[in-house]
Amino acid sequence: MDMLRITGLRKRFGSKEVLRGLDLAVPEHSVFGFLGKNGAGKTTTMKTVLGLLRADGGEIAVNGEKVLYGQTATNRWIGYLPDVPEFYPFMTAAEYLRFCGEISGMAKADIGPRSRELLALVGLQNEKHRIRGYSRGMKQRLGIAQALLNRPKLLICDEPTSALDPVGRKEILDLLLTVREQTTVLFSTHILSDVERICTDVAFLDQGTAKIQGTLNEIRARYRSEEYLVETDSEAGLQALQTAFPALHKIGKNQLSFREKDCPAADVLRFLADQAVPLLRFERAEPSLESLFMEVVEQ
Amino acid sequence: MKALGAFLRKELMEQVRSGRLLILGILFILFGIMNPAVAKLTPRLMEMLADSMTQIGMTVFPVPVTALDAWAQFFKNIPMALIAFVLLESGVFTREYQTGTLVLSLTKGLDRPKVVIAKAAVLLALWTACYWLCAGITWGYSAYYWDNSAARHLVLSTVCWWAFGVWVLALTVLFSVMARANTGVLAGVGGAVLLCVLLGMLPTAGKYLPTRLMDGTALIYGTAEAGAYTAPLLVAAATAAACFAASIPIFNRKQL
Numbered sequence: 001m002d003m004l005r006i007t008g009l010r011k012r013f014g015s016k017e018v019l020r021g022l023d024l025a026v027p028e029h030s031v032f033g034f035l036g037k038n039g040a041g042k043t044t045t046m047k048t049v050l051g052l053l054r055a056d057g058g059e060i061a062v063n064g065e066k067v068l069y070g071q072t073a074t075n076r077w078i079g080y081l082p083d084v085p086e087f088y089p090f091m092t093a094a095e096y097l098r099f100c101g102e103i104s105g106m107a108k109a110d111i112g113p114r115s116r117e118l119l120a121l122v123g124l125q126n127e128k129h130r131i132r133g134y135s136r137g138m139k140q141r142l143g144i145a146q147a148l149l150n151r152p153k154l155l156i157c158d159e160p161t162s163a164l165d166p167v168g169r170k171e172i173l174d175l176l177l178t179v180r181e182q183t184t185v186l187f188s189t190h191i192l193s194d195v196e197r198i199c200t201d202v203a204f205l206d207q208g209t210a211k212i213q214g215t216l217n218e219i220r221a222r223y224r225s226e227e228y229l230v231e232t233d234s235e236a237g238l239q240a241l242q243t244a245f246p247a248l249h250k251i252g253k254n255q256l257s258f259r260e261k262d263c264p265a266a267d268v269l270r271f272l273a274d275q276a277v278p279l280l281r282f283e284r285a286e287p288s289l290e291s292l293f294m295e296v297v298e299q
Numbered sequence: 300m301k302a303l304g305a306f307l308r309k310e311l312m313e314q315v316r317s318g319r320l321l322i323l324g325i326l327f328i329l330f331g332i333m334n335p336a337v338a339k340l341t342p343r344l345m346e347m348l349a350d351s352m353t354q355i356g357m358t359v360f361p362v363p364v365t366a367l368d369a370w371a372q373f374f375k376n377i378p379m380a381l382i383a384f385v386l387l388e389s390g391v392f393t394r395e396y397q398t399g400t401l402v403l404s405l406t407k408g409l410d411r412p413k414v415v416i417a418k419a420a421v422l423l424a425l426w427t428a429c430y431w432l433c434a435g436i437t438w439g440y441s442a443y444y445w446d447n448s449a450a451r452h453l454v455l456s457t458v459c460w461w462a463f464g465v466w467v468l469a470l471t472v473l474f475s476v477m478a479r480a481n482t483g484v485l486a487g488v489g490g491a492v493l494l495c496v497l498l499g500m501l502p503t504a505g506k507y508l509p510t511r512l513m514d515g516t517a518l519i520y521g522t523a524e525a526g527a528y529t530a531p532l533l534v535a536a537a538t539a540a541a542c543f544a545a546s547i548p549i550f551n552r553k554q555l
């Protein structure tokens with residue numbers, strides 16, 4: 001089942017149409033990367049899912065339940081980490097989590113142990129200072145803790161890594177991977193390597209719609225370029241190959257590349273086997289998300 | 300109910316830890332002490348001035364100071380205390396809009412009306428405590444030095460001014476759920492009170508407007524009838540209640 005399903009979502013600010021019929025399906029227990037350039041409408045989408053913004057059209061269902069603007073009922077399934085999380089600066093992390101537990105109606109006996117568990121998870125268990133003095137990374141980690149407090153089925157993180165240095169980023173990504181066992185994760189980013197590192201599913205948001213969407217493996221398969229790379233052990237083998245298949249072109253010492261549509265990979269493999277050409281490498285070139293992304297954005 | 304309690308506790312914690320409670324406490328205590336102190340010191344000042352006055356040909360007669368003077372001071376100074384109160388508390392909603400702290404609470408399932416109720420309740424409680432602390436101190440000193448019974452309608456006049464403060468707080472809450480920044484709140488409240496003062500200059504309207512409640516001096520000196528304050532009290536109560544009530548649906552529709 002889809003934990004979050006968005007159909008035909010539209011949203012405009014004044015004359016500016018930010019979302020133009022966005023469709024999105026976030027499967028349960030996925031780590032869903034929501035990619036898009038700055039200003040693409042990622043935050044807008046998330047806030048609409050949380051009922052904080054009124055949609056101009058379309059439907060949103062969280063865990064099968066329809067989202068209504070201004071209502072908070074569906075938010076009981078959701079844990080949310082905003083792009084710039086701000087907490088009451090006069091509280092300590094433990095006090096803040098207790099406050100969150102109380103306003104979200106958690107059982108009193110549950111709040112204490114759950115807070116301690118989460119503070120340990122995000123590495124803030126020994127932090128006794130008030131939030132006022134926290135670094136961005138610490139706030140981001142506290143943000144994840146507060147979002148997970150009432151065991152949400154869907155964790156929504158808005159660019160959790162954007163403002164952080166590489167170490168902080170790795171910590172947050174590792175955290176998101178860890179919590180995957182407990183919840184479905186939807187996070188937005190404009191950093192492709194974040195997605196490649198931890199996501200199972202991905203969608204590109206561009207021009208107000210989701211341009212590519214699916215599991216990372218599917219997308220890679222669908223858009224996989226048909227390029228192959230062959231590297232032989234010796235010059236002789238290479239020459240034999242080139243004579244047999246003129247479409248192969250040399251790209252380096254003992255290295256050839258070719259496209260499936262110019263000459264079928266199966267034929268090349270058959271020839272290599274028949275002639276017993278000593279082989280170092282035969283591989284399909286992986287398209288990077290980056291080249292995919294650029295392709296989508298430039299269309 | 301638990302959520303409301305938690306939010307109330309958070310509001311109080313904020314008042315305490317941000318230092319606002321301390322500042323307000325000191326301020327209102329100072330005003331409370333100042334009122335009788337100024338009254339007490341006035342004759343001395345007059346004596347000192349008397350010499351130089353006679354030199355320029357004016358005669359100053361010593362006037363006996365009574366509790367009336369202390370209460371006149373009270374009604375003269377309390378507007379400043381209220382202004383300070385509103386200035387300090389004008390950000391009670393807008394600070395949360397601007398930092399985004401409220402968004403997180405709301406996405407956790409906190410009902411919007413509870414936010415308005417908790418914040419309004421804390422403001423009212425704080426004003427009530429500060430105001431009566433100030434009035435109580437003035438009363439205590441006046442009782443010690445003179446006799447409070449010199450002031451007529453003392454209870455009514457102080458209650459009227461407290462009610463005026465409540466009316467201003469209702470405006471503060473109303474403008475807080477509409478504005479985005481505390482400057483908007485201050486402009487709204489200031490504008491509304493100013494409008495009321497200007498309208499109050501019209502003889503007929505003046506009898507009914509809440510700003511009339513500020514004139515406690517007329518009551519204690521006995522130049523105004525107690526009955527004249529019934530209408531403005533009722534008007535203030537009705538408009539304050541309307542402001543509080545309207546704040547909830549307005550806040551429900553507010554885009555954060």
Ligand SMILES: Nc1ncnc2c1ncn2[C@@H]1O[C@H](COP(=O)(O)OP(=O)(O)O)[C@@H](O)[C@H]1O
Binds near residue numbers: 038040
């Ligand atoms: N409250 C608003 N009023 C007007 N325009 C807005 C508002 N919020 C967002 N926008 C515009 O909508 C577009 C999408 O914004 P946003 O969702 O924040 O993008 P992203 O999170 O993908 O960077 C931006 O061009 C932004 O200027």
Ligand SMILES: [Mg+2]
Binds near residue numbers: 042043044083158159
């Ligand atoms: Mg954003």
